Amino acid sequence: MAGSKASVKGSERIPPGQTLTKLFPVLHAGRMPDVPLDTWRFKVFGMVKSPKEFTWDQMMALPRRSLRTDIHCVTGWSKLDTDWEGVPTSAIWERIEPLEGVTHVMVHARPDFTTNLAVEDFLSPDCLFAHRFAGEPLEAVHGGPMRLVVPHRYFWKSAKWVSGLELMAADRPGYWEDRGYHMQGDPWREERYW
Ligand SMILES: Nc1nc2c(c(=O)[nH]1)N[C@H]1C(S)=C(S)[C@@H](COP(=O)(O)O)O[C@H]1N2
Ligand SMILES: [Mo]
Numbered sequence: 001m002a003g004s005k006a007s008v009k010g011s012e013r014i015p016p017g018q019t020l021t022k023l024f025p026v027l028h029a030g031r032m033p034d035v036p037l038d039t040w041r042f043k044v045f046g047m048v049k050s051p052k053e054f055t056w057d058q059m060m061a062l063p064r065r066s067l068r069t070d071i072h073c074v075t076g077w078s079k080l081d082t083d084w085e086g087v088p089t090s091a092i093w094e095r096i097e098p099l100e101g102v103t104h105v106m107v108h109a110r111p112d113f114t115t116n117l118a119v120e121d122f123l124s125p126d127c128l129f130a131h132r133f134a135g136e137p138l139e140a141v142h143g144g145p146m147r148l149v150v151p152h153r154y155f156w157k158s159a160k161w162v163s164g165l166e167l168m169a170a171d172r173p174g175y176w177e178d179r180g181y182h183m184q185g186d187p188w189r190e191e192r193y194w
Contacts, residue, residue, distance in 0.1 A: 013070055015187035018078040025077060026141045029175065033110035033161050037145060042092075042129075043164035046106075049097035056145070059129070062091045067126055069151040071158070072187040084149050086130035089122055098167055106166040106174060107148055109159040115174035116183065117150065117157060126151050129162060154185040154192070 014020060042054040054062075066085040072078045105122045107115050121127070131138050131146045138144035143160025150157045156176045177183055182191035 013080060014078050015072055016190050017076065017192075018072055018187065019076055021077040021079055023077075024079065024082075024142065025073070025075075027073065027075070028160060029113065030111045032140060034140070035110065035145070035161065040145060041164075042146075042162060043108075044092070044096050044167070045164065046166040046168055047099040047102045048167050049099060052096055054092075059087060059146070060131075062087045062095075064088075065128060067128055067130075067149070067151070069126060069149070071149075071151060071155050074154040074156055074181065074185070074187075074192050078187075083134050084128060084130040085132035086128040086146070086149070088125075089127040089129065089148075090125075092129070092165065093123060096167075101169045102167045104168045104171045106168060106172060107157075107159045107162060108164040108166060109147075110161040110163050113159055113161075113175050115157050115159050116168075116172055116177055117153070118171070118184070121150065121153065121184075124150070124152060152186070154182075154187050156181060157185055 037056040040056040042059060045051040064085060065088055068081055068083050070080045071082050103119060105117050127150050129146050130149045146162055147160040148158050148162050171183060180193050182194050184191050
């Protein structure tokens with residue numbers, strides 16, 4: 001996919017209308033949640049054969065991978081070569097039983113945040129539930145203990161403080177999508193608002 005491959009010239013990695021930053025801005029709606037790991041849960045529900053819950057220990061027992069990728073925020077900043085480690089979204093998918101006709105997912109996060117993705121976007125090979133950033137545990141302000149990372153979409157789709165996954169038979173807008181952000185949010189096509 002365009003943009004996910006490292007290229008020699010940095011500018012080829014910057015989507016239209018974006019500016020590079022070395023900083024890591026913090027952006028979210030509402031108050032930052034604080035969830036102790038012993039009560040942390042990740043709930044899978046909606047169009048699945050049976051709903052399922054993962055505890056933190058169960059999540060940590062799943063396969064992991066690391067990922068170096070560029071991230072692009074709809075407010076205009078891009079950051080190159082960010083290093084993440086976490087559980088590939090496919091590892092969750094392989095452990096649930098989606099019903100026939102599932103086309104989209106709603107990612108649920110604290111506090112009352114949601115974002116929608118087509119199943120093929122959610123299962124894109126570079127998509128992961130990250131618990132480490134730059135070799136350290138993911139900081140709470142950036143979504144620790146665990147956030148979604150969807151590198152090929154604007155960063156609002158990368159829900160911080162994930163709490164669950166809802167399987168759906170149709171698309172439905174999440175928090176920002178309901179407030180005018182694009183349903184897909186591809187930075188290379190500048191799908192910012194609609
Ligand atoms: N739970 C939650 N996740 C969220 C948000 C939010 O408000 N709540 N904001 C999104 C937006 S708009 C952006 S740009 C990124 C910012 O992530 P950062 O603070 O790590 O840079 O988180 C995304 N994930
Ligand atoms: Mo954002």
